[in-house]
Amino acid sequence: MKALLVKILVPIGIVLLGVVGFSLIKASAADDGDKKPVDTRPTVSVKALKAVEHQVLLTSFGEVKPLETTRLAAQVSGEVTSWHKNFVAGGLVKRGEVLFSIEKDNYQAALLQAEAALTSAQAALIEEQAKAQVAEDEAARFPNKPRTDLFLRKPQVLSAQAQVKSAQAALMRAQRDLEDCDVKAPYDALIISREVGVGQFVNKGTQVAQLNNIETAEIIVPIAGFDSLFLPAPLAETPVNISYKGINSFVRQGKIARDLGVIDSATRMSHIVVQVEDPYNLKSKGSDLKFGKYVEVSFAGKQLSEVFKLPQELVNNRTVWVVDDEQKLQAKEVNVLRTEGAYFLIDKGLTNDEKLVLTLPEYPQAGMEVKLAASNASDALK
CATH class of the missing domain: 2.40.30.170 (Efflux pump adaptor protein, beta barrel domain)
Structure with a gap:
């Protein structure tokens, strides 16, 4: 009896198990059909481009x-009697300060001689001018008698005038020589070297120092x-x-x-x-x-107008990536006008409000559909 019962129940159990299994499979298939499709588009961060005015910094x-270097030389000969305390290598002196002095006695005597010579020449000129006046008066008394320039003493007056000019020139030279005994700084100067000392005799034209202009x-x-x-x-x-x-x-x-x-x-x-x-x-x-x-x-x-300032890492082989209105990646060729630090200045290839991609997918392709990160999709790049 038991054996018969087993023979009857086993087939029935197998059939029930098959029905249950089929129901489960069908339910699972129905669940799969109800699931929404998975969005596999990569997410990218973008910022809207804005052209700027940029001041180039060079x-x-x-x-x-x-500005200039001077090899200072003496203009007169003589013995050095003193020098400025800053007239040493590394010293600073102002324009017009006396760097060193040359003994002046001979040049003072020469000045006195030149003054005396000028006075003598002026006296001789006055004398000749008086003689010429006498000759003119005498010629006026006898107007019909011809008179030569020599009689009127015109050559003698011209010669005396020339002597006065010569004496004046000698006086100017003597005054200049006396002034040149005090050798002065031609400008605010840094002393580079000095080759003269007290008691030393220097000749005219001898180089005595080197100065740098610090004005x-x-x-x-x-x-x-x-x-x-x-x-x-x-x-x-x-x-x-x-x-x-x-x-x-x-x-x-x-x-x-x-x-x-x-x-x-x-x-x-x-x-x-x-x-x-x-x-x-x-x-x-x-x-x-x-x-x-x-x-x-x-x-x-x-001053540059209408340029885009982009970080260098966003530009590869003069190409940047943007997202178009259909949210697809597009590669754009640009012209790099100038590099400044970590940035490129771009003047061609981009327009205002284009969405520049800041974070690219691993393998970007032109036309690839992407989705935008919501946090900064509308930011403006400055």
Whole structure:
């Protein structure tokens, strides 16, 4: 009986299990049909482009040099009697200060002789002019009798006048020689070297010192070819900042004086000259801009209009990625006008309000559909 019952129940159980399994499979299939499709588009961050006005900043480096260097020489001969306390290497002197003096006795005597000679020549001229007047009076009494210029003493008067001029010239030379006994600084100067001392006899024309002009310093600054396109116009008088970076950093102001007008054949660079007034602060206070110091020079170049300033990492082979109105990636070729630090300045290839892609998918393709990150989709790139 039990065996019969088992034979009957086993087939029935198998059938029931099949029905249950079929129901489960059908239910599962129905659930799968109800599921929404998965969005596989990559998410990107974008910002809306905005063109800007940009002031180009040009930067270069150069060495501070004196505007002029003078090899000072004595204008008269004689023994050195004294010299200025700052007339030593490294000393600073002002324009017109006496650097050293030469013994003056001989030149004072020469001045007295020249004055005496001038007085004598003037007396001789007065005498000749009086004699000429007497001759004219006598000629007037006998108007019909011819008189020569020699009789009227015209040559004698001309000769006396020439003697006076010669004496005046000698007096001027004697006065100049006496003044030249005091050798003065031709400008505010830094003493580079001195080759004269008290008691030393110097000859006329002997070099006795070397001076550097510290009224104005110059910095010759190289300008690369790609920077020369952005130089301001006019160039002269453009203000510049001169800075030194280090333990004793400082900033000074100067101006562009001129362009040297040539391009270096080796480097293909042009050069401009920057001038700085009173580099050693003889008339003001501040940090000395010593000759030989290597400094940075920066100044404003041209003003650029309607350019886009983009981080360099967003530009690859002059190409950037944007999202079009259909939310598809598009590659756009751009023209890089200039590089400044970590940015490119772009003047062609982009338009205002285009959506620049900030975070690209791993393998971007033109026409790839993307979705925008909601947090910054409408930001403007500045």
